[in-house]
Amino acid sequence: MAVLEKNQMISLAEDTVKAAVGKGAQEAEAYVYEGQATNVGIELGQISKSHRIIDRGLGVRVAANRAIGFAYTNILDDTAAVESVVIRALSAAKASKPDPDWKGLPQKKPYGIVEKTYDSKVVELDSEDLVNIASTMLNAAGQVDKRVFPIEGGIGSAYISNAVANSNGIASFDKGTVIECSLAAIARDGSKVTPVCFEFNAARNYNIDPAGVGEEAAKLAVSALKTKPIETKTTTLILTQFALQDLLAYTLINAVKADSVQRDQSPFKGKIGETVASESLTISDDGLFRGGMRTWVFDGEGVPHQNTPIIEEGVLRNFLYDNYAAKKEGKESTGNASRAGYLSTPGIETTNFHLMSGDKSSEDMLSEVEDGLLIYYLQGAHSSNPVSGEFSVVATPAWKIEKGEVTHCSRGVMLAGNIFEVLKNVSAVASNERQVGSLIAPWVEVESVRVIGK
Amino acid sequence: MKDLLTKINNIATQKFAAQYAEARAQKLYKTMITLKEGRVEAAKQGIENGVALRVLVNGAWGFASVGSLNSEILTSAVADACKMAKTASAKLKTPIKLAQVKAVTDKVELKPRKNPSEISMEDKIKTASEINRTALGFDRRIKSCTIDYLDLTGTSFFVNSDGTRIEQDKLYVWSRITSSARSEGIFTYSREEIGSTAGYEIFDQQTPEALGEKVAKRAIQQLNAKSPKGGKFPVVLGPNVVGVFVHEAFGHLAEADLALSGGVLASNFGKKIGSELVTFYDDGTIEGSFGSFKYDDEGVPSHKTLLIKDGVVAGLMHNRETAQKFKAEPTGNARAEDFRVEPIIRMRCTYMSPRDRSFEELIEEVKAGYFFKSFRGGQANLDGTFQVGIQEGYEIVNGEVGEPVRNASISGNTLETLHKVDAVGKDFQLDPGRCGKGQTAFICDGGPHIKVSEVVVGGSA
Numbered sequence: 001m002a003v004l005e006k007n008q009m010i011s012l013a014e015d016t017v018k019a020a021v022g023k024g025a026q027e028a029e030a031y032v033y034e035g036q037a038t039n040v041g042i043e044l045g046q047i048s049k050s051h052r053i054i055d056r057g058l059g060v061r062v063a064a065n066r067a068i069g070f071a072y073t074n075i076l077d078d079t080a081a082v083e084s085v086v087i088r089a090l091s092a093a094k095a096s097k098p099d100p101d102w103k104g105l106p107q108k109k110p111y112g113i114v115e116k117t118y119d120s121k122v123v124e125l126d127s128e129d130l131v132n133i134a135s136t137m138l139n140a141a142g143q144v145d146k147r148v149f150p151i152e153g154g155i156g157s158a159y160i161s162n163a164v165a166n167s168n169g170i171a172s173f174d175k176g177t178v179i180e181c182s183l184a185a186i187a188r189d190g191s192k193v194t195p196v197c198f199e200f201n202a203a204r205n206y207n208i209d210p211a212g213v214g215e216e217a218a219k220l221a222v223s224a225l226k227t228k229p230i231e232t233k234t235t236t237l238i239l240t241q242f243a244l245q246d247l248l249a250y251t252l253i254n255a256v257k258a259d260s261v262q263r264d265q266s267p268f269k270g271k272i273g274e275t276v277a278s279e280s281l282t283i284s285d286d287g288l289f290r291g292g293m294r295t296w297v298f299d300g301e302g303v304p305h306q307n308t309p310i311i312e313e314g315v316l317r318n319f320l321y322d323n324y325a326a327k328k329e330g331k332e333s334t335g336n337a338s339r340a341g342y343l344s345t346p347g348i349e350t351t352n353f354h355l356m357s358g359d360k361s362s363e364d365m366l367s368e369v370e371d372g373l374l375i376y377y378l379q380g381a382h383s384s385n386p387v388s389g390e391f392s393v394v395a396t397p398a399w400k401i402e403k404g405e406v407t408h409c410s411r412g413v414m415l416a417g418n419i420f421e422v423l424k425n426v427s428a429v430a431s432n433e434r435q436v437g438s439l440i441a442p443w444v445e446v447e448s449v450r451v452i453g454k
Numbered sequence: 455m456k457d458l459l460t461k462i463n464n465i466a467t468q469k470f471a472a473q474y475a476e477a478r479a480q481k482l483y484k485t486m487i488t489l490k491e492g493r494v495e496a497a498k499q500g501i502e503n504g505v506a507l508r509v510l511v512n513g514a515w516g517f518a519s520v521g522s523l524n525s526e527i528l529t530s531a532v533a534d535a536c537k538m539a540k541t542a543s544a545k546l547k548t549p550i551k552l553a554q555v556k557a558v559t560d561k562v563e564l565k566p567r568k569n570p571s572e573i574s575m576e577d578k579i580k581t582a583s584e585i586n587r588t589a590l591g592f593d594r595r596i597k598s599c600t601i602d603y604l605d606l607t608g609t610s611f612f613v614n615s616d617g618t619r620i621e622q623d624k625l626y627v628w629s630r631i632t633s634s635a636r637s638e639g640i641f642t643y644s645r646e647e648i649g650s651t652a653g654y655e656i657f658d659q660q661t662p663e664a665l666g667e668k669v670a671k672r673a674i675q676q677l678n679a680k681s682p683k684g685g686k687f688p689v690v691l692g693p694n695v696v697g698v699f700v701h702e703a704f705g706h707l708a709e710a711d712l713a714l715s716g717g718v719l720a721s722n723f724g725k726k727i728g729s730e731l732v733t734f735y736d737d738g739t740i741e742g743s744f745g746s747f748k749y750d751d752e753g754v755p756s757h758k759t760l761l762i763k764d765g766v767v768a769g770l771m772h773n774r775e776t777a778q779k780f781k782a783e784p785t786g787n788a789r790a791e792d793f794r795v796e797p798i799i800r801m802r803c804t805y806m807s808p809r810d811r812s813f814e815e816l817i818e819e820v821k822a823g824y825f826f827k828s829f830r831g832g833q834a835n836l837d838g839t840f841q842v843g844i845q846e847g848y849e850i851v852n853g854e855v856g857e858p859v860r861n862a863s864i865s866g867n868t869l870e871t872l873h874k875v876d877a878v879g880k881d882f883q884l885d886p887g888r889c890g891k892g893q894t895a896f897i898c899d900g901g902p903h904i905k906v907s908e909v910v911v912g913g914s915a
Contacts, residue, residue: 001520001527040542041515044714047545049515050538052531053794056521061496070498074521085501092497095575099493127541135545151715151836186716186836193716195835232684263490264597265634267641345488345496383831383843385861387634388641392863392912394841412839414865414912416684452684452912 001054003159004034006173012076013165016060020086021167025062025093027105029166031300032058032076033342039156040130042183045149047134050127057342058082060089066102069093070345103327105166111304116291119205122177125157133210137183140214145187147225148218151196153183155210164302174297179203181210187221194224195396195411198242198377202435204291220376224397226408230453236372236427237415237446238365238401245439246381248353251389251419256285256310256318257336257348258325265387267420271316277423279314280358286440287335287351294438300339300346308334310353322348355441358429362443365430367404373413373451374399374406389419398451414452422446455479455523456621459505459613462528466509467615470536474510474552475615477532478751479503479523480793482608482624483571489582489601491590497575504793507532511539513549519794553777553784555754557617562748564623566653570605573654578603581662582629588666589633593674599633599666605654618753626744626896627656628886631665635673642676642860644669644845645830649886649896652742672828672846679860682847687911688823689864690816690850690903693883695826695842697899700734701804701889702832703840703868705899708736708761708769709787709799710776718838718869719767726765728872731809731904734761736771738786738802744886745804745898749786751797756786761804765872773799791893801889806901809878816877816905818853824911825850826864838868841912863912871909879903 004012013030020028034056041049057074069092075081133155141150161175182200186193197220201208239247260266268276287305289295298304301323309317321329322337325348338349366374377396384391398413399406430443459477466475486498504521505528516539518531543549570578582601589599605627612620628649635642646669650656691699706712713720719727738756740746747756752774760768770780773788776799788797817825828846843863849856879902889897 001530038538043711046547047514047542048550049517049796050542051517051519051796052534052538053519054521054531055519055794068494068496070496072498072500074502074504077522077524081501088499092499092575095579096494096497097579101493127538128544131541131544149716188716191721193718193837195837195839263634264636265641267639343500345498379833379835379839380831380841380843380863380865382833383829383841383863385641385643385830387636387643388861390861392843392861394839394865394912396835396837396839411837412865412867412910414684414841414863414910416863416912450684452910 003036003161004056009161009163010165010171010173012058013163014171016058016082016086017165017167019083020060020062020089023086023090025064025090027063027167029061029105030058031339031342032163035158035160037156037158038127038130039154040127040134041154042134042138042150043152047131058085059342060085061345062089062093063102064090064093066098067093067096068099068102069096072342101328105168106170106301106303106323106333108169109304111297112288112306114288114295114297117176117204117295119177121206122157122179123159130155130157133181137181137210137214140211141183141185141218144215144218145222147187147189148185148221149188150183150185155181164298166302170302172298172302176296177204179206179208181208181213183214183217185217185221187225189225192225194221197221197224202293224409227411228408230400230410230413232453233451234448235451236369237449238369238372238374239444239446240376241434241436241439241441243375243378244441244444245436246378247391247419248439250381250384250386251391253350253353254386255389256320258319258321259348261319262325262328267389268316274316275314276316277311277314278426280429281311281314281423281426282356283311284309284354285320285336285350286354289352289354289440292352292440293435294351299335300337303333303335303337305335305351320348320350322346350438353439357431357433357442360428360430362430362432365428365443365445366401369401369404372401374401391419392416416450416452422449455611456613456619458525459611462507462532463613463615465529466532466536470511470533472509472511472536476508477613478506478793479611480608482606485575485578485605487578487582487603489586491599492583492586494579497579502792506790506793507535508796509535509539510550511536512543514539514543514546515550516542517796550775551778552774555774555784558753559619562622564625566625568654570627570654571607581657584662585631585666588663589631589670592667592670595635595637595674595677596670597634597636601629601631603629612753614753620749620753622749625651625653627654631669633669633673635677637677640677642673644673647886649744650742651744651746675858676860679858682824682859682862682911684912686908688820688905688907689909690820690825690905692827692903693900694828694885696806696901696904697885698829698832698842700806700901701801701899702834702842704734705736705801705804706834707838707868708771710770710772710780711799712836713770714776714779715836717836719770722767725767727767727869728762728765729875730765731875731878732765732872733763733807735759735807736761736801736804740803743803743884743898744896745802750788751790752788754784754786754788756802759785771799771801773797789895791895795893798891798893800891800895801897803884803898805884805899808880808882808902811877811879813879813881813903816879816903817850817855819877819905820850821852823850824848824859824862825855826862834868840868841865864909865912866909871906874907875904876907877905
């Protein structure tokens with residue numbers, strides 16, 4: 001199915017807004033989304049499937065007497081369906097209750113410039129190309145060691161576009177591409193099975209290294225074969241981007257959302273300007289980061305993406321806002337309204353959460369640790385206390401560092417503590433920046449974390 | 455609709471030489487409400503119609519998903535799926551085959567006592583508002599209350615090239631209530647979920663007032679809780695924690711696709727891997743349970759599947775592909791969240807069978823340990839390492855339940871832990887939940903209270 005063009009998407013959004021206002025909405029906003037994705041899948045050591053998914057739809061938000069209604073549909077080829085979505089949004093608003101804090105939809109503002117978010121080469125890849133890339137990745141993993149078994153993975157390319165229009169005159173369109181390859185592998189030796197080790201590459205333009213991904217996943221799995229128990233103690237950790245992303249996603253990121261702060265769910269409430277972390281930490285939310293996985297021209301409400309300082313050398317600077325939370329405080333949105341495609345109303349989310357790198361290479365960081373653990377993957381981070389930041393998680397596995405060398409790994413090691421203490425105990429940040437999910441960060445070294453061994 | 459799907463499957467088998475073709479269509483309606491401190495963030499209604507086409511060509515899968523019920527669009531999508539399957543088969547070593555199942559023709563109609571699609575949005579908002587009022591009114595230290603409500607109704611259609619033709623009503627009602635409390639710099643957080651495939655009558659069984667109070671009470675109680683000591687301890691687990699343990703620590707390992715991926719169960723079939731007190735089922739047939747359905751998304755009837763009997767591995771959860779590999783019967787565990795994704799092996803209602811002990815007996819036997827009543831989240835790895843975070847727990851001191859503890863978690867190796875189950879209660883409770891495995895599935899889990907002689911407790915004290 002051919003993709004919807006810019007003018008088709010914008011006019012669908014604008015027409016919907018007009019229809020809603022015509023039927024009695026005081027304010028209206030329409031969000032049109034389209035995603036077309038092709039994927040080739042690896043399962044149990046072989047390439048065995050290919051997918052193509054086309055998903056498009058329209059979400060309409062209306063305000064009537066300060067009560068908000070929302071409706072969506074994925075049937076766009078029929079004007080009656082579009083009209084009925086407007087009617088349902090209005091009926092939902094009518095059933096809803098007025099919100100005294102509702103101060104209107106956002107106004108039109110000039111947009112910034114984004115780079116490296118769309119690559120026609122990604123769109124042109126067909127399933128045959130993807131099979132070849134998957135095959136390269138699989139072969140690279142197989143060559144590392146016979147004991148490696150790639151259990152799952154694949155390669156996918158996607159085209160995504162969206163348009164937002166509202167009754168304040170916003171009418172915007174943006175499109176982008178994503179390519180991603182990943183491999184999850186275990187290593188088996190006799191009856192010994194390692195935890196799942198995972199590596200991936202994701203990019204907005206055609207810039208991935210499938211052989212490197214296959215090799216790295218396989219190497220990690222092999223290195224997890226040699227295990228020894230460790231004792232319970234307080235020690236130094238090096239957190240890789242995977243572990244960091246997992247830990248921050250359920251704790252720190254909640255604490256910097258204005259919605260959490262306003263609702264008394266953030267320990268950062270009232271702490272702007274105060275030191276909340278080690279001075280080696282500087283974090284910004286950069287919605288315009290070049291080639292970032294979450295880089296777009298505007299957010300889910302058509303508000304410009306921007307670069308918002310969150311923590312500067314340990315000092316808390318800003319929270320993240322969508323239009324509603326911002327207006328509540330008489331502020332401007334930071335462009336952090338996020339949507340689950342056409343299916344949801346906007347909510348506050350990070351764009352590219354950028355933890356700035358330091359000067360030290362990851363090799364130097366590792367070599368200076370006398371006694372500690374290198375943590376790639378965590379289990380149970382989603383069971384952290386999202387309000388207090390307390391966590392109690394398992395490293396799957398933890399790699400032991402002795403005198404600057406990774407010596408073996410240890411299973412079932414639990415880490416417990418509070419993320420806000422962890423942030424204060426960061427002793428160094430490395431220079432090996434990469435993006436994992438919304439997080440762009442290097443390895444981070446933390447002192448004094450409680451580790452419970454077996 | 456079923457005739458259109460049959461026509462599309464015929465294109466795959468006749469024109470593109472597919473060995474197998476299936477078409478799954480949905481016409482679904484959703485209502486969603488989010489309330490924050492009584493404020494209706496938005497009242498939402500949605501329509502999701504679409505078709506998933508899956509074909510097997512030269513032993514490889516091709517899959518196409520389109521948000522359309524249009525014949526022309528489906529005709530081109532099925533051609534696409536067949537071509538992609540053929541491309542994917544280029545490097546195939548072991549062609550995929552499916553276990554044979556009897557073709558079924560059926561129409562499953564639900565007759566809920568209270569159909570959520572017939573309840574007005576105003577009434578649903580009223581129910582949520584009552585939960586909120588009770589929670590916020592419980593104690594002034596309750597700072598926030600978020601209520602998410604979802605209902606989903608509609609019809610799904612399934613037709614495959616083996617002659618199966620099914621039309622099945624869908625109905626889910628679900629709500630999650632979370633609340634936070636704050637006092638003197640201490641933050642606590644509490645969550646409760648309800649879910650049913652029976653109907654909106656769930657709110658008669660679990661009233662808004664009772665739900666609000668339950669959530670708020672826990673958040674307040676946690677304010678005075680202390681951090682647990684980390685280390686190895688005997689524990690008593692409540693049905694809610696047992697359920698998540700059965701689901702996360704064992705259930706995922708018993709999903710045949712994960713067993714094939716090097717999970718520890720594949721090599722233990724028929725072997726004793728736990729205490730004789732351990733019997734687990736995954737059951738898709740419990741009426742009204744959040745994990746129940748009559749046919750799965752491969753058109754296979756949902757079974758009651760025995761996983762472990764008296765400590766011995768008795769079965770796995772299968773789709774047609776893994777059943778063929780294991781020479782087993784498909785169990786009706788192939789589920790797809792919606793038309794956008796392919797069916798994969800998922801749990802339904804997974805539980806531990808009760809035995810004969812009373813709760814008091816279990817507690818009495820522990821000198822120094824913990825009673826973990828309610829979980830916050832859980833996760834497991836293929837190597838059998840599990841972690842369950844606890845939102846409500848207590849110390850056990852000299853055979854009595856003592857002070858509350860906060861933010862604990864338990865971890866261990868599944869098989870080692872199953873051997874350490876040394877007492878199983880006679881009570882039984884199931885709780886609804888949602889499971890993520892790339893897709894979200896509505897599930898249920900539970901069991902009785904149990905005692906485990908030793909598990910690693912993660913705590914910062």
